[in-house]
Amino acid sequence: MSAQPKFRFLLINAFSLEPGSGFQMRAFSGPKEEQMHNYADVAPFLADVDWDLHPGARSTHGNWPVETKFEFMSVGINRLPLVREACESGKYNAIVLLGGGDPGYLEAREIGRSFGIPVTTCAHAQMHMAGLLGHKFSIIDISETHNMQMYNLVLQYRMADRCASIRNVNFPLPKPQYSDERPIQVERDRALRGEPSAMLDAAVEEAVSAIEEDGADVLMIGCSAAFWLQPLLQKRLREMGWDVPVLEGYRCAIEAAKTLVSLGVDASGLAIPLGRPSRWRRKKVF
The missing domain is CATH 3.40.50.1860 (Rossmann fold)
Incomplete structure (x- = not known):
């Protein structure tokens, strides 16, 4: 067997x-x-x-x-x-x-x-990996609305002191009530063909600003629809002389x-108690 x-x-x-x-x-x-x-x-x-x-x-x-x-x-x-x-x-x-x-x-x-x-x-995984690699990370993300989801995750995961900034390239996801004048798929296909891509250029610009202005020494990508940026953004930054890791989810x-x-672990039984644990704490502190 x-x-x-x-x-x-x-x-x-x-x-x-x-x-x-x-x-x-x-x-x-x-x-x-x-x-x-x-x-x-x-x-x-x-x-x-x-x-x-x-x-x-x-x-x-x-x-x-x-x-x-x-x-x-x-x-x-x-x-x-x-x-x-x-x-x-x-x-x-x-x-x-x-x-x-x-x-x-x-x-x-x-x-x-x-x-x-x-x-x-x-x-969650990107933020914790970033903590292994540097002091401060910035998130390269796609839109104002999605930025606020990432903002809330930073607070929820207690990463506010590690997150330098969230940088917005402003390429929102498609919705029926809006014209899709900046389609992410088109930008992705252009970039993968080696053609000019406004979204990739915006990501490079915001990444450099995160490094120079916000103090980021690690970068991560917010939305999975933009994860294709990772190898291309990493390459562009290295060509510019920036020795900074770019993470992908x-x-x-x-x-x-x-x-x-x-x-051989999953999660702390104190962080995630189940049912009625045999030992319990009288007080939780912050």
Whole structure:
């Protein structure tokens, strides 16, 4: 009988849209590799992982991508049953939540803890990886509305003293009530073909400002729709002489999951108490 692989992960996309949506930015069916943003960049980090991918629960907020607090809460709630089902299956020893704004992460981690299974996600993993690499990080992000989701995550994860800034390139996600005059997919395709890309240029400009003006010595990318920027932004900064790491969420979340599995831990029982613990604290301090 062959031994099980060391890493058995389920990756869960944040949501899937109704077939035929005009606001689709990735595939929601077909081979798992096609349903991941930037699979070619992520593939080396999955080479030693036996992994499945869930396309994400069908969206109930509307048939478009996620930016507002309501939309993030909606998709976060929708994928919690997927996390529980995956934990109950016994097939996986870690769950990786895909999506830059971490919808449902803390609640999913509570579910995972009840099964002894670590749960990781993109912004949380990037912020903690940044702490291993430097003193201050800045977030390169896509829009004013999405910026505020990242802002709230910085506070929630107690990273306010480590976050130098959130820098906005102002390429919002497509919505039915707005004209899509700055489509991210078009900018991505131009950049990957080696053609001029206004979004990449804006990311470079904001990254340099984060370094020079805000004191950042590590950079991370906020939205998963912009994770394609990572290798291109890293290259441009190096060509300019900036020796600064640029992080991306999928890879950080996958590697964080590997670390937790290797260490044999998931989350502190004091940080995430379950039921009625045998020992409890009389006071919580800040």
